[in-house]
Amino acid sequence: MSKAKAVLPLVMKIIEKIDCLFAEYVGPMGDIISEEIFEDWVEGGRVGPTSVFLYITMLAEEIPEFEDKKKFRLKASDLVRIN
Secondary structure (H helix, E strand, C coil), X not given: CCHHHHXXXXXXXXXXXXXXXXXXXXXXXXXXXXXXXXXXXXXXXXXXXXXXXXHHHHHHCCXXXXXXXXXXHHHHHHHHCCC
């Protein structure tokens, strides 16, 4: 069973958007980094909608500049919220 299959389709759509945003902050290596973080996140066993914020935090740790890290967290968190 693929690791992604353990994640709800709605959560995967959010993750994909977050990964695209992440790539804007770290450049072309974003895909590779986000794949590694995704695997770690899934292996952690908490892959429900509320744990997406943990995924965001894990990705943010890979952004070197503090201000960019902060902006990423805010923008990514907005992608999770349903109005």
